Every structure is written in structure tokens, then in C-alpha cells.
């Protein structure tokens with residue numbers, strides 16, 4: 001943007017929690033527990049994190065500081081409604097007064113759900129949609145262990161309604177944590193595939209926030225920076241898993257994308273991925289990686305200038321190209337980028353058959369993320385995107 005370009009002057013709000021970014025930020029957890037008046041903390045995590053050094057280290061720190069805690073680790077990838085309810089029961093029965101989440105998006109979303117349920121005394125599905133939370137949750141500290149979801153910064157919690165096989169989106173300022181301790185050191189124990197999937201999730205956040213019809217000058221700035229950083233560093237962070245600079249840049253990209261999408265919301269990549277991931281219990285980032293090029297193809301004509309700006313950030317040479325050719329090159333670049341980081345699946349290879357498409361589109365059309373997509377989708381449009389992605 002030059003200093004004479006028109007700026008967007010529609011009213012926009014920007015919400016972000018307090019966060020600390022940097023190496024060893026995780027070690028501040030006990031200090032923040034004390035600051036927030038902790039008597040006893042529910043430490044929400046999962047079995048994957050329990051196998052890393054980070055959980056034991058955090059527990060030792062709490063013990064050394066005289067902070068009583070109880071661990072809740074029954075959290076699945078794509079966290080389930082009944083896990084939230086079980087966690088809330090344990091929170092109340094144990095006399096906790098705050099929550100500490102150590103994990104990826106699933107853990108942090110489950111922790112948010114536990115917090116909401118524990119103060120509002122209703123079943124988690126009652127909070128589905130936008131601004132449905134009556135009372136604030138207890139203090140929540142998040143230590144993210146992946147770089148993608150940005151649940152530690154966002155106004156989103158995604159919970160799987162297990163019996164109904166779909167993921168509900170809970171969107172509210174009341175789901176924003178009190179503090180995020182964002183530490184690239186904890187990323188060094190992530191494997192290549194998890195790094196790739198979570199990185200592609202963040203890239204999808206940035207794309208969707210940038211072309212969202214609720215975007216602003218603030219979210220655009222973060223979204224574009226996220227795209228450039230992720231594009232330049234995701235593969236290198238996979239190839240050099242212990243390099244804290246690469247991990248740090250990818251973490252920063254995830255944070256920028258998180259600040260962008262938390263405030264500009266998302267689009268059809270996420271509405272389609274929520275339905276797909278909920279029905280087949282697939283990794284969220286992998287679903288996004290598969291769907292992103294197809295949604296760019298679908299959306300392109302409604303946000304041409306923005307996609308051309310994205311192309312420049314990605315280093316795609318579109319100078320002098322006609323729009324259809326530019327679109328083709330951007331789509332091809334995304335496909336080659338996701339394959340370069342090790343994601344070569346299609347919906348077909350993930351087990352999606354054409355007879356599932358109607359069921360998936362039925363659920364996807366009701367997802368709130370459609371509302372901010374630059375092109376308003378019909379159910380037939382969503383079905384057609386699924387078909388192309390098989």
C-alpha cells in the first residue's frame with residue numbers, strides 16, 4: 001500500500017490477548033498463574049505432549065512454586081464434546097480456579113470449552129455459533145506446542161460433536177485466553193508431518209483472512225506478513241527441526257495469521273475442512289492443505305487484486321499475465337508448495353467417495369466461516385469443490 005492509496009474505513013474491531021513471544025516463554029507459566037490468583041490449576045494436555053519433556057518440566061515448575069495442579073489429558077485430535085464435559089466435571093470437582101493449556105489446537109480448544117462450560121453450567125453445544133457465551137471463563141493461560149492453530153490468540157474454539165460427526169465453531173471474544181506464552185523451543189519436538197499440517201493450517205488462515213469480506217488494514221498487514229514468512233520458512237523448519245530461528249519464524253507466521261483470522265474470520269477452506277474433519281476425523285491442517293488450492297480457484301474472480309498481491313508475497317511471477325493464467329499459476333504454486341512439505345494426499349486418498357459429498361456439503365453450508373468468504377457459496381458450490389478435491 002502506498003501513502004496515497006485509499007484505506008478501508010468501515011468500522012472494524014481488533015482483539016488480541018496479552019502474549020509473550022520468544023525462546024523460553026513457557027518458563028513464565030508459574031509467574032502468570034500467581035499473577036492471575038491461582039489456587040489450583042487444571043493443566044489440560046494430551047498424551048502426545050505427555051511423551052515430550054515439556055509436560056514434566058511444566059509440572060516441576062508449578063510444584064517448585066507451590067502451585068497445586070491436576071492434569072487432564074483425555075483430549076483427542078479434533079477434541080470431542082464429551083471430553084470437554086469430562087474436563088469441566090474434573091475442574092469443578094477438584095476445586096480449580098484457573099486453566100493452563102499445554103498443547104496444540106485440540107488441547108487449547110478443549111481447554112476453552114472446559115472454561116466456558118465450568119462457568120456457564122450448560123452443555124458445550126449450547127455455545128455453538130457467534131457470541132453465545134454469557135459468562136466469562138476462568139483465567140486461561142495457553143502454551144501452544146504447534147505453529148498453526150493460533151487458538152492461543154484467537155476468538156475461536158472448534159469442538160467435534162462426536163455423535164453427529166461434525167465440528168462446531170464457537171466464536172466469541174470470551175474464548176480469548178488471558179495470556180499466551182508462545183515459545184518456539186517447544187516446536188523442536190514436532191515431527192515433519194505435524195509441522196507441515198499445522199503450517200498449512202496457518203497459511204490457510206492467512207489466505208482466508210486476507211480475502212475475507214471482514215478484513216481490515218490491521219488484519220491485511222498481519223495476513224500478508226504471515227504468508228511471506230510461512231512461504232519462506234516452513235520447508236526449512238522441516239528440514240532443520242532443531243533450528244530455533246526457522247522454528248521461530250514459522251511460529252511468528254502462525255501468530256500473525258492467528259491475529260488476522262481471529263479478527264477477519266475465515267472462509268470456505270475452513271467451512272469445508274470442519275465438515276470433512278468432523279465426519280472422517282482427519283487432521284485439520286491436512287484437510288486445509290488439500291482444499292486451499294480448490295477454494296482459491298473458486299474464489300479468485302471475487303478477490304482478484306488480493307490474490308495477485310498474495311502471488312507477489314509467494315514469489316509467483318504473474319507480471320504481464322492475463323488473470324486466468326495468473327490464477328492458474330497461483331493454484332499450481334500452492335499445490336507444489338504443499339507437496340514440497342510432504343502433503344500429497346487428495347480427498348480420494350483420504351477415503352472420501354462421491355456418495356459422501358452430499359452429506360459433507362449439507363454440514364459445511366451451515367458453518368459460520370462461509371459468511372466471510374469473498375464469494376457466497378451455495379451447497380452445490382461446496383459440493384463441486386469437494387468433487388474437484390477428490
Ligand SMILES: [Fe+2]
Nearest residue numbers: 149201205284
Ligand atoms: Fe484452521
